[in-house]
Amino acid sequence: MTKTRIIKLALCAALIGSIGVFFANPLRRSDASIKASLLRQTPLGSSRSEVGAVLERHGWLDRNYSGTTGYYCQAPGDPARTVGVTSLAGNLGDYGFPFPTNVAVFWGFDRDDHLIDIWVWKTTDAF
Numbered sequence: 001m002t003k004t005r006i007i008k009l010a011l012c013a014a015l016i017g018s019i020g021v022f023f024a025n026p027l028r029r030s031d032a033s034i035k036a037s038l039l040r041q042t043p044l045g046s047s048r049s050e051v052g053a054v055l056e057r058h059g060w061l062d063r064n065y066s067g068t069t070g071y072y073c074q075a076p077g078d079p080a081r082t083v084g085v086t087s088l089a090g091n092l093g094d095y096g097f098p099f100p101t102n103v104a105v106f107w108g109f110d111r112d113d114h115l116i117d118i119w120v121w122k123t124t125d126a127f
Contacts, residue, residue, distance in 0.1 A: 045115060060092055071119060083119065091103075102125075104122075
């Protein structure tokens with residue numbers, strides 16, 4: 001095999017690998033899929049402190065979010081509503097170029113501090 005052919009094969013393999021990594025980003029999954037994954041880590045009924053510990057462990061906790069009330073859910077297709085009496089927020093990260101999409105998540109708790117719902121909120125910066 002010639003050196004040129006080896007270089008071409010290596011470049012093709014790198015390109016295919018890059019495309020695979022690009023589309024394999026778990027943040028690109030549907031909101032429902034992300035929510036299902038998060039519910040496995042923070043099941044309904046979990047305490048606020050248990051959920052907070054998971055967010056801390058993953059580095060997702062949004063420390064600038066007060067959470068002294070429930071979160072305001074604006075999910076497409078659902079009526080806007082406040083969920084819970086307190087809440088936590090997390091920032092799972094960003095993906096996409098040239099229009100980056102941020103994935104934020106809100107956990108709502110009842111008056112007994114038990115998790116009652118999660119909302120995955122994706123926002124895209126289109127300049």
